[in-house]
Amino acid sequence: MFDKEFLKNIENRKRNWDKxxxxxxxxxxxxxxxxxxxxxxxxxxxxxxxxxxxxxxKVGFPxxxxxxxxxxxxxxxxxxxxxxxxxxxxxxxxxxxxxxxxLNHGQTGLSVAFDLPTLMGYDSDHIRSLGxxxxxxxxxxxxxxxxxxxxGINLGQVSTSMTINAPASILLAMYLAVAExxxxxxxxxxxxxxNDILKEYIAQKEWVFPPKPSIRxxxxxxxxxxxxxxxxxxxxxxxxxIREAGSTAAQELAFTLADGFTYVEAAIADGQDVDKFTPxxxxxxxxxxxxxxxxxxxxxxxxxxxxxxxxKYHAKDERSWLLRFxxxxxxCSLTAQQPENNIVRTAFEGLSGVLGGTQSLHTNSMDETLxxxxxxxxxxxxxxxxxxxxxxxVANTIDPLAGSYFVxxxxxxxxxxxxxxxxxxxxxxxxxxxxxxxxxxREIAKAAYRYQKEIEKKDRIIVGxxxxxxxxxxxxxxxxxxxxxxxxxxxxxxxxxxxxxxxDKVKRTLEDLAVAAKGTGNTLKAILDCVRVYTTEGEIIDxxxxxxxxxxxxxxx
Amino acid sequence: xxLIKEIIEIEKLMSEKIRVLLAKPGLDGHDRGIxxxxxxxxxxxxxxxxxxxxxxxxxIVNAAIQEDVDAVGVSILSGAHMTLFPAIRNLLNEKxxxxxILFGGGIIPDExxxxxxxxxxxKLFTPGATTEEAINYLREAVAKRKRDEKII
Numbered sequence: 001m002f003d004k005e006f007l008k009n010i011e012n013r014k015r016n017w018d019k020x021x022x023x024x025x026x027x028x029x030x031x032x033x034x035x036x037x038x039x040x041x042x043x044x045x046x047x048x049x050x051x052x053x054x055x056x057x058k059v060g061f062p063x064x065x066x067x068x069x070x071x072x073x074x075x076x077x078x079x080x081x082x083x084x085x086x087x088x089x090x091x092x093x094x095x096x097x098x099x100x101x102x103l104n105h106g107q108t109g110l111s112v113a114f115d116l117p118t119l120m121g122y123d124s125d126h127i128r129s130l131g132x133x134x135x136x137x138x139x140x141x142x143x144x145x146x147x148x149x150x151x152g153i154n155l156g157q158v159s160t161s162m163t164i165n166a167p168a169s170i171l172l173a174m175y176l177a178v179a180e181x182x183x184x185x186x187x188x189x190x191x192x193x194x195n196d197i198l199k200e201y202i203a204q205k206e207w208v209f210p211p212k213p214s215i216r217x218x219x220x221x222x223x224x225x226x227x228x229x230x231x232x233x234x235x236x237x238x239x240x241x242i243r244e245a246g247s248t249a250a251q252e253l254a255f256t257l258a259d260g261f262t263y264v265e266a267a268i269a270d271g272q273d274v275d276k277f278t279p280x281x282x283x284x285x286x287x288x289x290x291x292x293x294x295x296x297x298x299x300x301x302x303x304x305x306x307x308x309x310x311x312k313y314h315a316k317d318e319r320s321w322l323l324r325f326x327x328x329x330x331x332c333s334l335t336a337q338q339p340e341n342n343i344v345r346t347a348f349e350g351l352s353g354v355l356g357g358t359q360s361l362h363t364n365s366m367d368e369t370l371x372x373x374x375x376x377x378x379x380x381x382x383x384x385x386x387x388x389x390x391x392x393x394v395a396n397t398i399d400p401l402a403g404s405y406f407v408x409x410x411x412x413x414x415x416x417x418x419x420x421x422x423x424x425x426x427x428x429x430x431x432x433x434x435x436x437x438x439x440x441x442r443e444i445a446k447a448a449y450r451y452q453k454e455i456e457k458k459d460r461i462i463v464g465x466x467x468x469x470x471x472x473x474x475x476x477x478x479x480x481x482x483x484x485x486x487x488x489x490x491x492x493x494x495x496x497x498x499x500x501x502x503x504d505k506v507k508r509t510l511e512d513l514a515v516a517a518k519g520t521g522n523t524l525k526a527i528l529d530c531v532r533v534y535t536t537e538g539e540i541i542d543x544x545x546x547x548x549x550x551x552x553x554x555x556x557x
Numbered sequence: 558x559x560l561i562k563e564i565i566e567i568e569k570l571m572s573e574k575i576r577v578l579l580a581k582p583g584l585d586g587h588d589r590g591i592x593x594x595x596x597x598x599x600x601x602x603x604x605x606x607x608x609x610x611x612x613x614x615x616x617i618v619n620a621a622i623q624e625d626v627d628a629v630g631v632s633i634l635s636g637a638h639m640t641l642f643p644a645i646r647n648l649l650n651e652k653x654x655x656x657x658i659l660f661g662g663g664i665i666p667d668e669x670x671x672x673x674x675x676x677x678x679x680k681l682f683t684p685g686a687t688t689e690e691a692i693n694y695l696r697e698a699v700a701k702r703k704r705d706e707k708i709i
Contacts, residue, residue: 205610445593557605
C-alpha cells in the first residue's frame with residue numbers, strides 16, 4: 001500500500017522517536033499493556049505495521065469480497081442494526097408483557113430466553129425441573145405457552161430469535177404452529193434459531209443427545225426451512241458462549257468458524273446445495289471489553305468466512321460468502337458490585353459491535369449479575385443502543401476505523417491467530433474429534449484460569465472488584481424476583497393441557513416421530529405434527545432419547 | 558502455653574491434605590467458575606474430585622461420602638439455590654456427614670446468602686470473590702473442624 005521510500009522514511013523516524021521515548025519509558029502507568037485476551041499491545045502503530053501490498057484487496061469496499069468493511073454496500077446508512085434484546089422470564093404471560101414493553105419502547109426485533117427445564121427438554125412438572133421453572137427465562141412446555149408469548153404480536157411483521165439448542169426443532173415447530181394459527185404463511189416468517197449444538201458440547205453445556213443425531217436434527221431443519229421457511233436463519237453459530245466460558249478473542253473466532261464449517265460440511269454430506277443453505281446460516285459473537293480487539297475480531301471474521309466459503313467450499317452465490325452476525329455485550333464482564341457501572345461497560349461494548357458492523361445487537365442490563373433484567377434496567381440498555389444510533393455519529397459512515405494502523409494490524413493478527421487455530425483443529429481431525437478429546441474445553445478452561453489469576457495478581461484491574469472498591473455497599477437498584485408461584489402455575493397449566501388435548505393424536509404423532517427418527521424421515525416435519533396437537537416438549541424429547549441416546553460429558557478439569 | 562500448643566495443633570491440621578468434592582447440581586451448565594476453583598484448589602495442594610454437570614443432591618452426597626471428603630463445594634448460577642443447597646445439606650446430615658463442610662458459589666442474592674447460612678450452608682462465595690479467599694477459608698475451616706472432632 002505504501003511505497004518503499006515512504007516506509008523506509010517512517011522506519012528511520014521511528015528509530016529516532018524511539019530514542020526519545022526510551023527516556024520516558026522508565027515510568028509506566030500500568031504493569032502490563034495487554035488486551036482482555038492477554039495479547040501484548042504495541043506502544044505505537046505506524047504505516048509500517050500495515051505495509052501489506054494487498055491492503056486494498058484485503059480491506060477493500062463494504063459489500064465487496066472479502067467484506068472486511070461490512071457485508072452490505074450501504075450498511076447502516078440504509079438500515080440500522082436490529083435492536084434485539086434477549087428477553088424472557090417466569091410465565092409466558094409475564095414474558096409477553098415484557099415483549100410489548102420492549103417493542104413499545106423502540107426495540108426492532110424479538111429474542112426469546114427460555115428457562116433451564118425448557119432448554120434441557122424437561123417439562124415444568126418433571127422432577128429435574130424443581131426449583132428451576134421460569135428462573136433463567138420463560139417456561140415453555142407446549143404450543144399453548146408459545147401462543148401466549150406472542151399474544152398480540154403479528155409474526156408476519158416481526159423477526160424473532162430463539163435461543164434454544166438441543167430442543168430447537170421443537171421450538172421452531174411451535175413458532176410455525178403459532179404462525180399457522182395467525183394465518184401467516186411460513187414464507188413470510190423471519191427470524192433465527194440458535195440451534196448450534198456444537199458450541200453446547202464446547203461451552204454452554206445444554207445438550208440432550210450425542211453429536212451425530214443432534215447434527216441430523218439440524219440438517220433436517222435446514223432442509224425443511226430451505227423449502228418452506230426460506231427467510232429463516234437456521235443456525236446462529238455462536239462464539240458468545242465460548243467467550244463467556246473464558247476463551248480468548250482469537251479462540252472465540254476460530255472455534256466459532258470451525259463449528260460453522262462443520263455444519264456446512266454436514267449439510268453438504270446430507271446432499272444439500274451449499275448455495276441454498278449457507279445464505280441462511282448466521283453467526284453470534286460476544287462484544288467483550290477490549291474495544292479494538294473486538295472490532296478487529298468482527299472484521300477478521302468476515303474476511304476468513306468469505307475466503308473459505310468461496311475457495312474451500314466453492315460457494316458460487318455471493319450471499320453464501322456473507323458472514324451475518326448478531327452481537328451481545330459480554331455478560332462475564334459485568335460486576336455485582338456497583339452495578340450501575342455496568343451501564344458504562346455495556347455502552348462501550350455495544351459501541352464496538354456497531355463499529356464492527358454487526359447486523360443485530362443485544363445490550364446487557366446493569367443488573368444481570370444479580371437477576372433477570374428489571375424494566376428500568378432493560379430500558380436503559382435499549383436506550384444505550386438508541387443513543388449510539390442517534391447521537392454518537394458513528395453510524396454516519398461505514399467502517400470508520402478502516403485504515404487505522406492499529407485496527408488493521410490487529411485485524412490481520414486476529415485473522416492469523418484464528419487461522420492457526422483452524423489449522424490445529426483440522427490437524428486434530430475436526431471439531432467432533434476435538435470435542436471428544438476435550439481440546440476446546442481445556443483451552444477455554446486454561447484461558448479462564450489465566451484471566452482470573454491476572455485479576456488476583458492485579459495485572460488486570462476490574463473497577464469495583466480489585467480497585468475502586470466500595471466498602472459496605474448496599475444494592476439500591478430494583479431487583480427482579482421470580483416467584484415460586486410460577487412453577488406452581490406452569491405445573492397446573494401443563495396438567496390441564498394434557499387432560500384436555502386429544503391424547504390419541506398425541507400418541508400417533510409421537511409414534512410417527514419415532515419412525516422418522518429411526519429412519520430418514522424429516523424430523524422437523526414430524527415434530528411439527530406433534531406440537532400442533534399439544535404434545536409437550538418433554539414427551540417429544542423422551543421419545544427421541546432412547547432412539548438417539550443421551551450425551552454424558554466426562555468431567556474434565 | 559496452652560494457646561501456643563493450640564496454634565501449633567491448628568497449623569499441623571492445616572497442613573494435612575484437604576479433600577474437596579466439587580459439584581454442579583441441577584440443570585445449570587455454566588462451569589467456568591467451578592473449573593477455575595478446581596484449578597486453583599489443585600494448585601493450592603488440595604485433592605479435588607469434580608462430579609461434572611447435572612448432578613442430583615443424592616448423587617453429590619453419595620460421591621462425597623464415598624470419597625470421604627472434608628468439604629463439598631457446589632456452584633449454582635440458575636436461581637435454584639434455595640432448593641438445591643438445603644437439599645444437599647439435609648441429605649449430608651441424614652447420612653451422618655454433618656461434619657462435611659458445605660460451601661459454594663454462584664448467583665445468590667445477599668438475603669438468600671443470609672438465609673442459607675442460617676440453614677447450615679457454611680460459606681457462600683458470590684461474584685467478586687477470589688480463589689485465594691476460598692482457599693484460605695477452606696484451610697481454616699477444615700482445620701477447625703478436624704480439631705473440634707479430636708476434642709469431641
